[in-house]
Amino acid sequence: MSEKIGFEPPRGMRDFYPSDMAWREKVFGAFRAAARASAFEQYDACVVENYDLLSRKAGEEVGEQIYHFMDKSERHLALRPEMTPTLARMVAQRQKELAFPLKWTTIAQCFRYERMTKGRKREHYQWNLDIIGEDSVLAEVEVVGTAVDALRRMGLTTADFRVRVSSRKFLGELLAKSGIAPERHSQVFMALDKRGKMPDEEIAAMLRDGGLGEDEIAATFRVMDTKDYSASPELVEFFRLAEVAGFASALVFDIGVIRGLSYYTGIVFECFDAKGEFRAIFGGGRYDNLLTTIGGTPTSAVGLGFGDVVVTELLKARLGEDAATARQGIAVGFMTEGERDAALRLATRLRAAGESVALSLRPQKPKKFFSRAGETSAKAVFIGPDDAAAGFARLKDLETRGEENIALDAAETAPPSI
Ligand code: HAM
Numbered sequence: 001m002s003e004k005i006g007f008e009p010p011r012g013m014r015d016f017y018p019s020d021m022a023w024r025e026k027v028f029g030a031f032r033a034a035a036r037a038s039a040f041e042q043y044d045a046c047v048v049e050n051y052d053l054l055s056r057k058a059g060e061e062v063g064e065q066i067y068h069f070m071d072k073s074e075r076h077l078a079l080r081p082e083m084t085p086t087l088a089r090m091v092a093q094r095q096k097e098l099a100f101p102l103k104w105t106t107i108a109q110c111f112r113y114e115r116m117t118k119g120r121k122r123e124h125y126q127w128n129l130d131i132i133g134e135d136s137v138l139a140e141v142e143v144v145g146t147a148v149d150a151l152r153r154m155g156l157t158t159a160d161f162r163v164r165v166s167s168r169k170f171l172g173e174l175l176a177k178s179g180i181a182p183e184r185h186s187q188v189f190m191a192l193d194k195r196g197k198m199p200d201e202e203i204a205a206m207l208r209d210g211g212l213g214e215d216e217i218a219a220t221f222r223v224m225d226t227k228d229y230s231a232s233p234e235l236v237e238f239f240r241l242a243e244v245a246g247f248a249s250a251l252v253f254d255i256g257v258i259r260g261l262s263y264y265t266g267i268v269f270e271c272f273d274a275k276g277e278f279r280a281i282f283g284g285g286r287y288d289n290l291l292t293t294i295g296g297t298p299t300s301a302v303g304l305g306f307g308d309v310v311v312t313e314l315l316k317a318r319l320g321e322d323a324a325t326a327r328q329g330i331a332v333g334f335m336t337e338g339e340r341d342a343a344l345r346l347a348t349r350l351r352a353a354g355e356s357v358a359l360s361l362r363p364q365k366p367k368k369f370f371s372r373a374g375e376t377s378a379k380a381v382f383i384g385p386d387d388a389a390a391g392f393a394r395l396k397d398l399e400t401r402g403e404e405n406i407a408l409d410a411a412e413t414a415p416p417s418i
Helices: 018-037 084-093 138-153 168-177 182-192 200-209 214-223 233-245 308-319 337-352 366-376 385-390
Strands: 048-050 067-070 076-079 102-111 123-132 161-167 251-253 267-273 282-286 301-307 330-334 357-359 379-383 392-397 403-407
Touching: 018 102, 018 123, 018 138, 018 308, 084 102, 084 123, 084 301, 123 138, 123 308, 138 161, 138 233, 138 267, 138 282, 138 301, 161 168, 161 233, 168 182, 168 214, 168 233, 168 267, 182 200, 200 214, 233 251, 233 267, 267 301, 301 308, 330 337, 330 366, 337 357, 337 379, 337 385, 366 379, 379 385, 385 392
Parallel strands: 161 251, 330 357, 330 379
Antiparallel strands: 048 076, 067 076, 102 123, 123 301, 161 267, 267 282, 282 301, 379 392, 392 403
16 A cells, blocks of 8 residues: 655755745845856865764764765765865865965755754755955955845845854953963853853853853853954954945944854854844854864865855845746747647747747637736737738737737738837
């Protein structure tokens, strides 16, 4: 007996129906256009990666969220939860041949076994922008500026989102000044990253477990009240250059931005919608040690990941659910079987001329044809027996309602417009 299989995709995975693809294409189109405008080169890799490359120390959520499996030859493999380790591996493999600094981009499908909440799926597409081999803070400005450019291309303005910026290096210096030993900092970062997601008492307990005394815990919370970044030359320069590049109005300093991944070493940033309704739109920072960690030569790096899920939710809320479906192309329909050849001939000619043509596959009443065409197409031609006999039909602009004659046979020239 055959068992009935549900129609739902596995939990957390997404199907993309044509209306979903319209949104995905709008978002991906902005990603690609912004990356091109800033001259990032494209790269790609397989979604299946070696487990050992992806798993890291305890305390990092993403390490615990990896989908992994043994293949038939007992290789421990995984679906990547992010692209950065793969990028580091690819760069390390060709470190001698590549001309640094690299500016690389990709749209990578990533998998994380996450607790499902708004904006978090178990699979998402993540646009990555990375600059490898550059110490200057202009690298941070370039990646953040390119992400801001993409948001603008999607139809948002700097009033719609905020990029919260901090620096792990600066936070480390502040902690060190408060008497917290540098070897404790990575643990402190991981605990502080949970701020806002769990009560401060639980964070204090995590710090206590990490070996901090009560005075050190109090000092840590005091550091988190820092509002002034003028003691950090790199942050000062970052904000100044963002002003020059025209996106400083989207930035705010926030010492509380830590980032959940352990490899960041310098400036870190995270973008949210201005009303604070959604999860992070994108996040990233400087990670100067990752190449060394995986066995490569020391190389500085800056980058970000920008998921498709949250920004699509935000765009739907701000621009409307159907803002992605633009009517385009020409619909061609016919009344009876007698006009079918003429319709196919016209469609073929228009397609050869570069138009996108939706040819009706069966005879239709004009009302039905135009109501369907009006939903998807910008223009429409309907061929009835009289049109076929005359050798002309009317090409209607469905937006402006304007009409012009169109010859059904290429050899004929249209009579003066009606
Ligand atoms: P991340 O903050 O873990 O960073 O992810 C970056 C972005 O990916 C998030 O801001 C969010 O838009 C999206 N994202 C992450 N997880 C999910 C999920 N489960 N569902 C939907 N969207 C999600 C990284 O992954 C770093 N590797 C980014 C980076 C690149 N750093 C340097 N280069």
